[in-house]
Amino acid sequence: MANHKSALKRIRANETKRLRNRYQHKTTRSYIKKLRDTTDKTVAIEVYKTVASMLDRLAKKNIIHKKKASNQKSKLAKHVSTLAVAA
Numbered sequence: 001m002a003n004h005k006s007a008l009k010r011i012r013a014n015e016t017k018r019l020r021n022r023y024q025h026k027t028t029r030s031y032i033k034k035l036r037d038t039t040d041k042t043v044a045i046e047v048y049k050t051v052a053s054m055l056d057r058l059a060k061k062n063i064i065h066k067k068k069a070s071n072q073k074s075k076l077a078k079h080v081s082t083l084a085v086a087a
Helices: 005-037 041-060 066-082
Strands: none
Touching (some): 005 066, 041 066
């Protein structure tokens, strides 16, 4: 157990940040799954913009590594480009 007041505050702050990071990371993963399941190109392009922004934000806050974000964006962009436009 922590002995200093500042250490107790740091424990509380770390837990708050951990929960926020976890929520943001899980939300991003859900959007990625949604994008992978999409078959319409126009919808996929819109979802991709959101996902790319989310990945950039996670990388900026060091929740995920910047190269992991880059790799995921690249793979998703390739996936979107292979989709056919729905009639």
